[in-house]
Amino acid sequence: MGIGRIFLALAASLSLGAAEKTMDVYDIDVEGGKCVLVVSAAGESVLYDLGWPGYNGRDADRIVTAAKAAGLTKIDYLVVSHYDLDHMGDVPLLVSKFPVKHIVDHGPLTTKGKGVDERYAKYAEVLKTVKHTTALPGHKAPLKGMAMTVITSAGAWIDKPLAGAGQPNPLCATTQNKPNRADDAEDNMSIGLLFSYGKFRMLDLADFEWDYDHKLMCPNNPIGKVDVYQVSIHGQDKGVSPVLAQALGARVALMGNGPKKGGAPASWETLKAAPGMEDIWQIHYSLNGDKAHNPPENFIANLEGVSDQAHWIKLSAKSDGSFTVTNSRNGFTKAYPKP
């Protein structure tokens, strides 16, 4: 090996050694359900919802594919945000395919809905064999390489602001509230989570709706600013109030929509007009909006008229607050330097 070669090898190993591990987030395509896999810089993992049941185990298979791509051999925490079909997926099937160490949910089923009792009974069987915790607002999971704080759970929320937050939210005075629909009660039971790694912060409130955004975010903002907002309730217009979506100051919105579910033009406009918003990334092209209410193709994982391709969006965050977002369909990556 010549001197030049040795130098190159040394430089490569030095730069590898110096590269900081990232916190990685995979927004997995579950065709309009929710499924987000978060892997800490120390390799610990949180699977936040499982998409839909049925379809021949489609969504469980997609989760296993993403988990393997992330180098995981187990899920440390499975968080079931609430008991709606598009989030709860098939827990018994997933647990039979991939080891799950711990399940977190919002507590026993208290709402009514079609088929939910039967679904919950099958899920409750799994709780007899896997360690289980009920999420309480303000709690932090003991994870290495990232923090996960419970913001909302079972219709309650943090009773004091997070460190440095709690300032008045001026959007409360300029935003009309919308009443909560009684048949959406389970959505507002959602476990909402703040993920952080050093200076990087990402908020995800699962299916929290407009009226609950106001309860949480008015008159004062108890969360403060974040870098990334995982758009609530698939971007449907019964969620995504400006009092939340525009108060967070997020640079990037990630939307777990389906071709015909969520991605509402009204939600798009709220996000577009949010101060500091640089880009909106979507799991699917939204047929509910026209071209002007969808991002450029590089920011869409699954394009118009294409289904079952299961491309994901991957985000990698560093502790200085910088992050990159990558579209698994074409490898398009955008870097967001530290603020």
Ligand SMILES: [Zn+2]
């Ligand atoms: Zn949902």
